[in-house]
Amino acid sequence: MKTGVGKYIIIFGLGAFIYGAIEVIVRGYTHWTMALTGGAVMALFMLINRSRDVNILLRCLLGALVITSLEFAVGAVVNLGLGWDVWDYSEKPFNIMGQICPLFTLGWFALSLPGFMLCTAVEKRLSSR
Incomplete structure (x- = not known):
């Protein structure tokens, strides 16, 4: 599992767990x-x-834009399309369709650093096997 799909499965699982937590x-x-x-x-x-x-x-910066873009895409499907009301940023300043708040992109920028650090750690761990 040093290369290929395995590392993406591991990082996907970690990302799912950590974001949920x-x-x-x-x-x-x-x-x-x-x-x-x-x-x-x-x-x-x-x-x-x-x-x-x-x-x-x-x-x-790219990480923050990725998070904001995915948040908008998922929000458009689950909140606007399916009506699940998972979140609503309508009352936040500068929100876009209630799905994203560009001001939160600053927070995503900050959280991207530990995200990339985790990716590096997973990569190193798997390459040492």
Whole structure:
């Protein structure tokens, strides 16, 4: 499992678990779609992290944009399309269709750093086997 799909499965699982846990700690609950979103984010982070010649701040900016974009896409499907009301940012300033709050992108930027660090740790751990 040193290369290939295995590392993406591991990072997806970690991302799903960690994102869900953060939401439970911060909001008191989560939704299964958020776990899937967290897993997808981390799998994309693993791809982005392959470009280590790219400055970490630029990778974090890209990470923040990935998170915000996925949040909008998932929100458009589960909240607007299916009406599940998993979240609603309508009362947040500068929100877009109640699905994303661009101000939160700053927080996603900050959380991207430990996300990329986790990807690096998983990569190193798997390559040492």
